[in-house]
Amino acid sequence: MTQDTDSARSRLGSRMWLTPSIVVTIVMGVLAAMYLGGMVSSSDDIDDFPIAIVNADTGATASSGQHIDVGGQIVENLRKNTDGDKFDLRMLSLAEAKGEMREAKIYGAIVLPGDLSKKLTTLTADATSVGAIERPQITVYTNQLANASSAPIVTSFADRALTQANQTVGEQLITSVTSSKATGASPDRSLPGTARLVLSAPIDVQVAPFQSVPDGTGNGMSAMYYALLLVLAGFTGSLIASNFVDAHLGFIPTERGPVYLQEAGSGYSRVATLAMKWALMAGLAVVVSTVYLGVASWAGMPLEHPWTLWMLSVLAITAVAVVVQSILALLGSLGMVVNLFLFIVLSIPSSGGTMPLEASPSFLRFLASFEPMHQIYLGTRSVLYFGATWDAGLGHAVIASVAALVLGLLVGFLGTRSYDRKGLVRRHTQA
Structure with a gap:
């Protein structure tokens, strides 16, 4: 019995220390390569x-x-x-x-x-x-x-x-x-x-x-930061909302300081749970987009097309949130790392907001073809600087966001429905 206990503790110790050490090292290494490698030799x-x-x-x-x-x-x-x-x-x-x-x-x-x-x-x-x-x-x-x-x-x-x-x-x-x-x-x-x-x-x-940079645009950087805010609203907001929903439905415990709470299991299917999270984030996209617009106006940003910016923001936040929630529903804890790479580690350096993609390494130009922040940046730049014209990037952003939204809904629904049909319910099982 003692031998089995020692062996179990040894396996638990290696999982507890080794796995997070490897994951954190890889994530930070890739982060450094993306951020430093993408800007130190732009002339080359x-x-x-x-x-x-x-x-x-x-x-x-x-x-x-x-x-x-x-x-x-x-x-x-x-x-x-x-x-x-x-x-x-x-x-x-x-x-x-x-x-x-x-x-x-x-x-x-x-x-x-x-x-x-x-x-x-x-x-x-x-x-x-x-x-x-x-x-x-x-x-x-x-x-x-x-x-x-x-x-x-x-x-x-x-x-x-x-x-x-x-x-x-x-x-x-x-x-x-x-x-x-x-x-x-x-x-x-x-x-x-x-x-x-x-x-x-x-x-x-x-x-x-050719055009003077208006006051309140951060020397032409406000579009990039606004796009970043939209991505963060969908990404970070989804992580926060997902934890609260799962805790309320009894899938994970809630810790409030020293208090540890575990709600009774609600029995909701994976599809139903994912649909709740999607609906919550769609509503929050409206609220957060309104807050962003108000803060931008308060900060003195020139807003010639506020309603276009608001509608683009709602669409972009919802699209990001749907994809994030779908990945979390299908991959579980691993989905957190995948989303981190997709929406932060790889997305921000390839956005084209700080350095032109034509002056960036080829791998960043490749990532920009599908990474979400670049698509959203083109839209915010069009709305804030170029009269919200379709050909200046707004059309690209709308089409890319709708495509991501549809793909996220489809993959998330089919994946969780498949899990439900196979009886892969969300409940505690002994490892």
Whole structure:
């Protein structure tokens, strides 16, 4: 008897210490890999980062009669010297570029003005004269509302690319001005210092936001945090509600300080219990969404489409809660770990809210194709920053949430119904 007791205690001790140690270590290790691995080398992870190139330059005719197309030359150099795997350069009109920035489909645009070649031709003629010299301007638009971390990437790319283009054009202009054809002087005639300095970098590059970031948006981070709140409401809320429901129905004990309570078993089936939890969380989704909206208004967030945000919040919270409850009903205690991975560990780094997915490791881009927070973030970003337009991410969020809701209901119902039919009732049995 003593031998059996010692053996049982040994098995219990190994389960009590070893299992949680392994699970916690794995969870924390994956958490570190996801959070640190997803942000420490973003410049190396850039892949198909979308930037528009708008070439409106109409060209010009030099005094020699030669047609000059500086815009076309700059575009050609950009194409030739840009890694096509890292950057997706889209040749668009100004109207198309603005439209794609309004729908968060591109992170920035480099705009070459219509009079670029004309002003450079004038600049060449003015270089040898006395007076003010006006440089043509190229504008680099950033789209920070599409992602708070995208602007530095766009600016860095434009700085490298246009610095090289500026130098190339400058060398051509200096050669043109100092040649006998352009000035009527000998080829070795030197330019005044100021003129040479201007011609060495003849294009003025200006960086400007496409849309100013409104006050109350946390520099464009409010959409990500709002999406996180919706995921947490469905995930954490479901865990809390599940424990209370199970305790009330007598499936698990309730501990209040030193008091240990065990309600009499209610005898409800797994399907009925899951349906109760779904109904409870659907009601709570309405309440919590209303609370979130009130807190956002109190905190000073700009809310141009409050009802759209409220409806999206109700849908998103309900969808997350249904999936969480279904996983818990089918997997039991293991469902807690699975939900933690699905909705927190893997979901937040792959949301695309802090770092553009195009500047994230490939495994995060893969996770974003199905992880819930990315889908919800696209919806909250559309509502808060881009006029709640369907094509700016709202449609994607609604479709993904409805699909998750239907899948969660279907899998949860069929799974628990199967357990009930097999007589796998929820009651205490001796291990």
